[in-house]
Amino acid sequence: MEELIKLREIKKYFPWKRHQYVKAVDGVSLQINKRDIFGLVGESGSGKTTLGRIMLHLIDSTSGDIFYKGEDITKIKRLEKSLRRNMQIVFQDPYSSLHPRKKIKDIVGSGLRTHHLVKNEGELITKVEEFLNLVGMGEEHLYRYPHELSGGQRQRVAIARAFILNPEFVVLDEPTSSLDVSVQAEILNLLKRLREELNLTYIFITHNLYLARIITEKIAIMYLGKIAEYGETENIFENPLHPYTKALFSVVPKLYPKKIIKRIILKGEIPSPINPPLGCRFHTRCSEKIGEICEKVFPSLKEIEDKHFVYCHLYD
Amino acid sequence: MVKDLLLEIKDLWVNFYTYRGVVKALNGVNLKIYKGEFFGLVGETGCGKSVTASAVLNLVQNPGKIEEGEIIFKGKDLLKMSKEEIRDKIRGKEITMIMQYPVSALNPVINNGNQIAESLIANKNMSENEAKKRVIELLREVNIPEPEKIARQYPHQLSGGMAQRVMIAMMLSAQPSLLIADEPTTALDVSIQAQVLSLLKDLISKHKATVLLITHDLSVVAETCDRVGVMYAGDMVEVGEVDQIINNPQHPYTKGLINAIPSDRRKELVEIRGSVPDLVNPPSGCRFHPRCDYVRDLCKSEKPKVLQVEKDHMVACFLFEGGYEGGESGRTD
Numbered sequence: 252m253e254e255l256i257k258l259r260e261i262k263k264y265f266p267w268k269r270h271q272y273v274k275a276v277d278g279v280s281l282q283i284n285k286r287d288i289f290g291l292v293g294e295s296g297s298g299k300t301t302l303g304r305i306m307l308h309l310i311d312s313t314s315g316d317i318f319y320k321g322e323d324i325t326k327i328k329r330l331e332k333s334l335r336r337n338m339q340i341v342f343q344d345p346y347s348s349l350h351p352r353k354k355i356k357d358i359v360g361s362g363l364r365t366h367h368l369v370k371n372e373g374e375l376i377t378k379v380e381e382f383l384n385l386v387g388m389g390e391e392h393l394y395r396y397p398h399e400l401s402g403g404q405r406q407r408v409a410i411a412r413a414f415i416l417n418p419e420f421v422v423l424d425e426p427t428s429s430l431d432v433s434v435q436a437e438i439l440n441l442l443k444r445l446r447e448e449l450n451l452t453y454i455f456i457t458h459n460l461y462l463a464r465i466i467t468e469k470i471a472i473m474y475l476g477k478i479a480e481y482g483e484t485e486n487i488f489e490n491p492l493h494p495y496t497k498a499l500f501s502v503v504p505k506l507y508p509k510k511i512i513k514r515i516i517l518k519g520e521i522p523s524p525i526n527p528p529l530g531c532r533f534h535t536r537c538s539e540k541i542g543e544i545c546e547k548v549f550p551s552l553k554e555i556e557d558k559h560f561v562y563c564h565l566y567d
Numbered sequence: 568m569v570k571d572l573l574l575e576i577k578d579l580w581v582n583f584y585t586y587r588g589v590v591k592a593l594n595g596v597n598l599k600i601y602k603g604e605f606f607g608l609v610g611e612t613g614c615g616k617s618v619t620a621s622a623v624l625n626l627v628q629n630p631g632k633i634e635e636g637e638i639i640f641k642g643k644d645l646l647k648m649s650k651e652e653i654r655d656k657i658r659g660k661e662i663t664m665i666m667q668y669p670v671s672a673l674n675p676v677i678n679n680g681n682q683i684a685e686s687l688i689a690n691k692n693m694s695e696n697e698a699k700k701r702v703i704e705l706l707r708e709v710n711i712p713e714p715e716k717i718a719r720q721y722p723h724q725l726s727g728g729m730a731q732r733v734m735i736a737m738m739l740s741a742q743p744s745l746l747i748a749d750e751p752t753t754a755l756d757v758s759i760q761a762q763v764l765s766l767l768k769d770l771i772s773k774h775k776a777t778v779l780l781i782t783h784d785l786s787v788v789a790e791t792c793d794r795v796g797v798m799y800a801g802d803m804v805e806v807g808e809v810d811q812i813i814n815n816p817q818h819p820y821t822k823g824l825i826n827a828i829p830s831d832r833r834k835e836l837v838e839i840r841g842s843v844p845d846l847v848n849p850p851s852g853c854r855f856h857p858r859c860d861y862v863r864d865l866c867k868s869e870k871p872k873v874l875q876v877e878k879d880h881m882v883a884c885f886l887f888e889g890g891y892e893g894g895e896s897g898r899t900d
Contacts, residue, residue, distance in 0.1 A: 432827045435827070440836060458757070465829050504757075504784065506785060
């Protein structure tokens with residue numbers, strides 16, 4: 252498997268007050284291979300969106316290296332256009348991510364103009380039409396404005412805009428969380444089909460575990476700017492290792508709840524990322540804490556089964 | 568056990584008169600809620616679940632209008648009461664509501680303690696000191712750590728989960744017979760959602776109140792409710808016990824919805840073809856017919872009657888006319 256992106260000790264601290272920082276991402280190392288559908292799963296404040304944006308070089312990391320096909324892109328001040336073309340994003344809220352005063356053809360086609368991929372308006376229209384068809388929309392939408400479309404249609408437009416430049420990888424930042432479930436199913440099935448047709452790599456950001464199971468092949472569970480556990484999606488579902496992952500599984504509402512199983516309801520709230528707990532980030536809420544070591548030392552990475560990694564002292 | 572009827576909605580029609588035309592938001596909704604139960608109202612955006620709740624509290628506002636129907640609460644028709652009567656006797660006393668965004672539902676310039684005390688002083692004739700003491704008890708009851716400190720703080724200093732607890736404490740202070748919870752956990756993270764839902768459940772069984780939970784998330788209903796009503800485009804399409812609806816859905820829309828939810832047992836999602844209709848021009852007959860796999864000519868012209876398919880399980884669909892047949896229509900996959 253060919254490596255596409257490699258993150259090494261990525262940190263992102265946003266300045267807060269004097270000498271205080273919001274530690275949104277605090278030391279994340281990951282490798283994403285070509286044709287992966289890689290899920291970043293976590294609650295709000297876990298750093299999943301920040302990490303996704305760092306991968307795209309939309310925001311600079313505070314420290315750490317990002318290798319894109321072996322090349323360190325953190326050293327480059329501004330990404331070259333050719334590199335930018337390869338990385339695209341679909342945002343969470345299709346009501347605010349489309350320019351309200353531009354026509355659909357201009358929204359979808361603007362990348363083509365920027366990268367000089369079309370010579371004239373005619374070519375642009377042909378190309379935009381092709382991609383609108385690909386996402387299941389007809390050419391009657393070409394000259395419409397975003398406000399004339401439903402949420403699902405808008406998200407299709409956002410997808411067409413991201414995919415028209417033939418990118419290598421796409422960050423999907425909660426692409427369905429503002430949509431109704433029946434529409435969500437449509438968009439997910441569309442994304443799955445496009446992955447096959449266009450040979451893409453996805454980073455899929457979500458807070459919904461069961462959603463992650465439907466689309467991803469690998470996932471990383473994030474908590475307070477750190478990764479708790481990562482591996483193949485099925486392995487994590489069959490055999491969650493980190494106490495946070497276990498708790499998360501137990502609190503997610505299930506359609507077919509098992510009455511007997513006692514739920515692990517997490518105590519308290521997520522601590523502030525300005526002063527995250529020392530040692531393991533999760534020790535303040537953990538039900539399987541072993542002792543002082545959890546409060547003082549951040550656990551090292553351990554491979555428990557094939558390609559299933561966890562950061563937890565329980566497995567020392 | 569004979570169940571006592573607490574609230575009955577009979578043939579409720581609500582329209583909204585907008586510049587685009589008349590939005591036919593509720594299309595003759597029927598609903599019964601019994602004392603002591605946890606009833607879930609589920610549906611997608613625009614199906615009318617929140618409008619139903621506002622109608623109960625007489626909060627349907629311009630350009631909305633309740634056209635027809637009865638809302639019978641403890642034997643009295645709320646729609647025949649005057650605005651003042653509802654305000655003085657029902658809203659905030661007999662029936663209370665918690666909202667989706669607790670931080671914006673609370674008054675930002677009154678501290679949390681005084682906000683809860685306000686209703687105690689006004690409704691329960693407590694003195695200020697009594698009310699203050701009761702506030703601390705209430706906050707403790709909703710598992711707020713350091714209640715004295717939280718009572719002095721303002722809503723913007725609270726996290727979403729804490730603010731929702733303050734809302735719940737406020738609602739409990741009135742000791743209502745019916746608590747309407749409109750998407751109470753949608754804005755919260757899953758770990759906090761679980762805390763709030765289990766708190767709500769405990770309190771309800773302790774205070775013997777009744778809850779009408781409005782949500783778009785069928786999984787939340789599966790975990791918390793006793794009975795559930797599924798709404799689609801202003802129609803109540805199916806009502807039954809949670810078990811019946813989840814494990815044996817009958818209406819084609821309910822089946823579609825269950826197949827589209829990423830859940831613990833599903834690895835592939837099945838979409839419902841087409842999209843939700845515009846309620847200015849709703850489809851004739853059964854409003855689901857343009858998207859239904861089992862559509863017949865009859866569905867296009869007539870509104871389906873509500874039929875009973877098993878004990879306490881009602882479906883509004885022509886498929887079940889002439890008695891329950893079971894067989895193919897009982898499948899979920």
